[in-house]
Amino acid sequence: MSEKSDIDALIDLMARLPGLGPRSARRAVLHLIRKRGPLLTPLAELMGRVAETARECLNCGNVGTSDICAICNDEARATGVLCVVEDVADLWAMERSGTFRGRYHVLGGTLSALDAIGPDELRIPRLVDRVTAEGVEEVILALNATVDGQTTAHYIADLLRDRVALSSLAQGVPIGGELDYLDDGTITAALTARKRL
Numbered sequence: 001m002s003e004k005s006d007i008d009a010l011i012d013l014m015a016r017l018p019g020l021g022p023r024s025a026r027r028a029v030l031h032l033i034r035k036r037g038p039l040l041t042p043l044a045e046l047m048g049r050v051a052e053t054a055r056e057c058l059n060c061g062n063v064g065t066s067d068i069c070a071i072c073n074d075e076a077r078a079t080g081v082l083c084v085v086e087d088v089a090d091l092w093a094m095e096r097s098g099t100f101r102g103r104y105h106v107l108g109g110t111l112s113a114l115d116a117i118g119p120d121e122l123r124i125p126r127l128v129d130r131v132t133a134e135g136v137e138e139v140i141l142a143l144n145a146t147v148d149g150q151t152t153a154h155y156i157a158d159l160l161r162d163r164v165a166l167s168s169l170a171q172g173v174p175i176g177g178e179l180d181y182l183d184d185g186t187i188t189a190a191l192t193a194r195k196r197l
Contacts, residue, residue, distance in 0.1 A: 007033070059130075061106030061123055063088050071095075071104060078102040080137040084127060084156065086110055086144055089180040094142060097187040102140075105130060110148035111155055124156065131164055138165040140194060144178045157197050166197040 007029065014025035032040040056062070057069035064070060071077065081102030085091050091104050107122045119125065131139065139160055143149035157166050169190040179187065 060091075060104050061088070061108060062091055062104060076101070079134060081140065082127075082130065082134070082136045082138070083140045083142050085142050085179070086149060086152075090142065090144070090178075093179045093182065093187060094191070097184045097191065099188045099191045100140075103134075107143075107152065110143065110146070110152040112148050119155065122152075124159070127156065128159060131160060136164055138167060140191075141166065141168045141197070142179065142191075143168075145175050146178075153197075161197075167194040168197055169194055 011022070011025045011029050014020055014028055015022045017025070020028065032043065053065040054063055055065065055067065057064055057072055058067050059072045060069060062069040062071060078101055082105050083094060083100055083102055084105045084107060085094065086107055086109060088106055091106055094100050094104070105123065105127050107124065107127070109117055109122055111117060111119065111122070127139075130136065139156070141153040141156060143153045153168060160166060182190075
C-alpha cells in the first residue's frame, strides 16, 4: 500500500510542474518507472544534487551552482551592456538565441500594485548599484510586453535615464508575449532591432 501511495504522491508532485496536468504526470511517472535504470535512478540522483547545490547568483540573480554564475564570471562578456529580464526563464531564453554577449540582471518579477510588489521587493536597487559600480553604458530592458512588464520598464527608465543609454526590445515581441515562449529567431530579431527609449 505504501508503494502505491508513493507513486500517487509522485504523480501529484509531477502534476504541479508547468505544462503537466494529472494525465501527463501519470504518463511521465509510468515511463520513468518502466525506464528505472536508464532514467529514473539517474534523474533522482541528479535532482538530489541540484537540490543541494543550486543557488542564485549574488551578482545578477541567475541560477547556477556557485555564488557567482558562469555568465558573470565569463571575461569574454561585454561589461558595458546589461540586459534586464524579469526572471531566470527569460535569461535562459535570451541565451538560447545566442545573440546577446553582454551581462544580465534578473529582477525577480515585475512591479505590481495589486500584489503589493514594489521596487524593494525586486532587484531594482541592486540594478542601480550595478550600473554605477560596473560602469555600464547601456541597459537593455528586455521585459515581457505585459502591463506589469511595461510599467516596470518605465519605472527603471525613469531611474536610469540620466545615467546610462536605455533601449528596449523591438520588433518580434508581441504585445502580451513572454520571452520564455518565443522562438530563437524572434528573440534574435527583437534584440537586433532594439530601440532607444
